[in-house]
Amino acid sequence: MHPIRRHARILMASLVGTAVEFYDFYIYATAAALVIGPLFFPVQSPAAQVLLSFMTLGLAFVARPLGAIAFGHFGDRLGRKSTLVASLMLMGASTLLIAFLPTYAMAGPVAPALLCVLRFGQGFGLGGEWGGASLLAVENAPKGWESRFGSAPQLGAPLGFLFANGLFLLLGATLSEADFVAWGWRLPFLASVLLVGVGLWVRLRIGETAAFREARDHSAPPAVPVGRLLRHHPGAVLAGTAGVVACFAVFYLATTFALSFATTKLGYSKQAFLAVQLGANTFLALGIIFAGAWADRTSAARVLSVGAGLTALVGLGFGSGLGSGQLPIVFVTLSAALFVMGLVYGPVSSWLPTLFPVEVRYTGISVAFNLGGIIGGALAPFAASWLAAAGGTAFVGLFLTVAGAVTFAGVRSASRRTA
Numbered sequence: 442m443h444p445i446r447r448h449a450r451i452l453m454a455s456l457v458g459t460a461v462e463f464y465d466f467y468i469y470a471t472a473a474a475l476v477i478g479p480l481f482f483p484v485q486s487p488a489a490q491v492l493l494s495f496m497t498l499g500l501a502f503v504a505r506p507l508g509a510i511a512f513g514h515f516g517d518r519l520g521r522k523s524t525l526v527a528s529l530m531l532m533g534a535s536t537l538l539i540a541f542l543p544t545y546a547m548a549g550p551v552a553p554a555l556l557c558v559l560r561f562g563q564g565f566g567l568g569g570e571w572g573g574a575s576l577l578a579v580e581n582a583p584k585g586w587e588s589r590f591g592s593a594p595q596l597g598a599p600l601g602f603l604f605a606n607g608l609f610l611l612l613g614a615t616l617s618e619a620d621f622v623a624w625g626w627r628l629p630f631l632a633s634v635l636l637v638g639v640g641l642w643v644r645l646r647i648g649e650t651a652a653f654r655e656a657r658d659h660s661a662p663p664a665v666p667v668g669r670l671l672r673h674h675p676g677a678v679l680a681g682t683a684g685v686v687a688c689f690a691v692f693y694l695a696t697t698f699a700l701s702f703a704t705t706k707l708g709y710s711k712q713a714f715l716a717v718q719l720g721a722n723t724f725l726a727l728g729i730i731f732a733g734a735w736a737d738r739t740s741a742a743r744v745l746s747v748g749a750g751l752t753a754l755v756g757l758g759f760g761s762g763l764g765s766g767q768l769p770i771v772f773v774t775l776s777a778a779l780f781v782m783g784l785v786y787g788p789v790s791s792w793l794p795t796l797f798p799v800e801v802r803y804t805g806i807s808v809a810f811n812l813g814g815i816i817g818g819a820l821a822p823f824a825a826s827w828l829a830a831a832g833g834t835a836f837v838g839l840f841l842t843v844a845g846a847v848t849f850a851g852v853r854s855a856s857r858r859t860a
Contacts, residue, residue, distance in 0.1 A: 444583045444590075451581050452593040454647050455574040457640040458529055459597025460604070462570045464636055465536040465563060466501070467605040467696065468629040473498045474701035475609075475711065476626045480544045481553045493553075495822045498697070500557055501564025502819035505811035510667050512569020513804030517666040520649045520657075521580070521803065525573040526641065532566030533637030535559045540630035572807030575790035580650035580799075582791075588741050591790035592733030598786065599726040602696070604636070605629060606722065610715045656799040666804040670797070674805060676854070677796040681809030682816070683851025684745060684793070687752040688786035689817030690844035694837070695721070695778045698822045699763060702829065702837075703771070707764060717768055721775035728783015733791075741788035741795070745852045748784030753845030755781050759838025760829070778841070785848060796855055817844055 445452065469477075477497065478490030508528070516524040539559050545552045574594040582590035608629050616625040656662075663669045670678065696718060703709040736744045755778050762774025789810070797805030821840060828836040 444586050448581055448590070450643065451647055452578060452590065454525075454640075454643045455578040455594040456597050456600070457636070457643050458525060458570055458574045459594040460600040461529065461597075461633070461636045461640050462532065462567055462574075463598045463601030464605045465532060465601075465633055466567065467602055468609070468633070469501075469536075469539070469560070469563070470498055470693070470697040471605060471609050471700065472626050472629075474697055474704070476622055477556075480546075480622070480626075481542075481556050482545060492823075492826075495697075495826075497553075497556055497560050498822070499815075499819035500560045501567065502811070502815045504561045504564030505568040505814055506808055508565035508568020509572065509807035509811045510568075510804065511565070513572065513807045514666050516569065516573055516576075516803030516807075517801055518662040520653055521573050521576050522644065522647060522649050524569060524803070525577065526644050528566045528569035528573065529637060529640050529644065530566075532563055532570060533633060533640075535562035535566060536630055536633045537637075539563075540627040568811050569807060571810055572803050575806065576652075576794065576803060577647070577650060579791050579794050580652035585737060588736035588744075588788055588791040589733045591741075592729050592787055594790055595729045595733075595783075595787050596726060598692070599722050599729070602722050602725070603719070606715055606719045608632065610712065610719060613712045613715065652799050652802075660800070663800055666801045667808070670801045670804050670808070674797060674801065678805065678809050678812075680851045680855035681793050681796050681806065682812040683847050684855065685785075685789055685810050685813035685848070686817035686851070687749050687841075687844045687848035688782055688789060689814050690821050690841055691752060691755075691778050691782035691785070693818045693821040694759065694825055694841060695775050695782070698825045698837075699775065701822070702825070702834075703763070706829075707766070707834075709768070713768065714771075717772045718775060721772060721779050724776040725779040725783050725786075728780040729787035730783075732784045732787030736788040736791060741792035742852050742856050744788045745785055745792055746849055748781055748788075749845045749849035749852065751781045751845070752785055752848065753842045756838035756841025756843075756845060759841055760833075760835040761838075763837060764834030785845075792852075792855075816847070 473494045478494035482490050482493045512524050512528050543552050578590045578593045579587050612625050703714045704711050732744050793806040824840040825837045
C-alpha cells in the first residue's frame with residue numbers, strides 16, 4: 442500500500458489541526474486589520490487604534506512560547522496524541538468565546554481586557570499545536586518520506602487561510618458595512634467550532650507515534666523537558682528560532698499587513714483585496730508541496746537555505762509591488778511572496794525535529810518555532826508600518842530581506858552543528 446494511503450488518518454489529523462490553527466489565527470488577524478481597533482479601543486486617532494489592534498495580535502505570539510513549554514512538557518512526558526487534543530480544545534474555546542465579547546461601547550475597558558485574555562489563551566493553545574501536529578506526521582513517516590509527510594501539517598496554513606479569507610469575502614458580499622461591523626465579524630469566530638469538532642474527531646481516533654513509543658520503552662522521560670533542553674541544546678534552540686523567522690515574516694506581511702495597508706492607505710476595497718489574497722494563497726500551497734518533494738530528494742536544510750535567499754530577494758521588490766497601484770502587479774507580488782513562503786515553511790516540520798533528540802523534541806521544536814514567531818510574526822506589522830512611514834511604501838519589504846538573512850544564518854548554523 443502507498444505510504445500516504447497507509448497513514449491517511451495520521452496525515453489528516455495533523456492537517457486538520459494546523460488548518461484550525463491558521464483559520465483561528467487568520468480570522469483574528471483579518472478582524473484586527475478591519476474592525477478590532479474601532480470596536481475594542483477608545484476613540485483616538487485611527488492610526489493609534491490600528492496599532493493597539495496589532496498589539497493584541499502580537500499578544501498571542503508572546504503567549505505561544507509559554508504554551509510551547511507547557512504543552513511540550515506533557516507532549517514529551519505523556520505523548521503526542523493527548524497533548525494535541527488538549528491544545529486544540531483550548532485554542533478552539535478561546536476563539537469561540539471571542540464571538541461573544543462585548544465591545545468598548547458596551548463594557549468600557551473591560552472589553553479590551555477580556556479580548557487580551559482570550560488572545561492569550563488562543564496563543565497559549567497554539568503554542569502546543571504546531572509542534573505536536575508536525576511530530577505526528579514526521580515521526581510516523583517511512584524512511585525518505587519525512588518532508589513529504591511533514592508537508593501535511595504545513596498545508597493546513599493555506600487551507601485555514603482559504604476558509605478564513607473566503608468566509609470574510611462571503612460576508613463582505615452579503616452584508617452591508619454597518620452590519621459587518623455590528624455583528625457580521627463575529628460569525629467567523631462562531632464557525633470555528635465546526636473545524637475544531639472535525640479536528641477532535643480525527644485526533645481521538647489515532648494512536649501514539651512510533652518514535653515516542655520506542656523512546657518511552659528505552660528510558661523514562663525527563664522530569665522537566667525544558668530544563669534538559671536549555672541545558673544541553675541551547676544552540677539548537679537558537680538555530681531553530683532563527684530558521685523559522687522568514688516564514689512568519691512573509692505570511693504576516695503578505696496577509697495581515699498587506700490587507701490593512703492596502704485598504705487604509707492605498708485605497709483598495711476590502712472585497713477586491715481579499716479576492717487577490719485568496720488567489721495568491723494557491724501559490725503558498727504549491728510552494729509547500731514543491732518544497733516537501735524537493736527536500737526529500739535533497740535535504741530540508743538545502744531547501745530552507747534557498748528559500749531564505751529568495752525571501753531576501755522578494756523583500757527588495759515587495760513594497761514597490763504592493764504600492765504599484767495595479768491589482769495585477771499586487772497579485773504577482775503576493776503570489777511570489779507566498780510561493781517563497783512555501784519554500785521556507787514547507788520543510789520546517791521535517792528540519793526542526795532533526796535538531797533535537799526524541800525525549801525533548803516536542804518541547805524543542807515548539808519553543809524554537811514560537812520564539813521565531815515573535816520575531817518574524819509579531820514584529821512584522823509594526824516593522825512594516827514603521828518602514829512605510831519612514832521611507833515610503835517601497836521600504837516595506839526590507840523586513841523580509843532581514844528575515845531571510847536571519848533564517849539563512851540559522852540554517853547554516855544548525856548544519857555546522859550537525860555536520
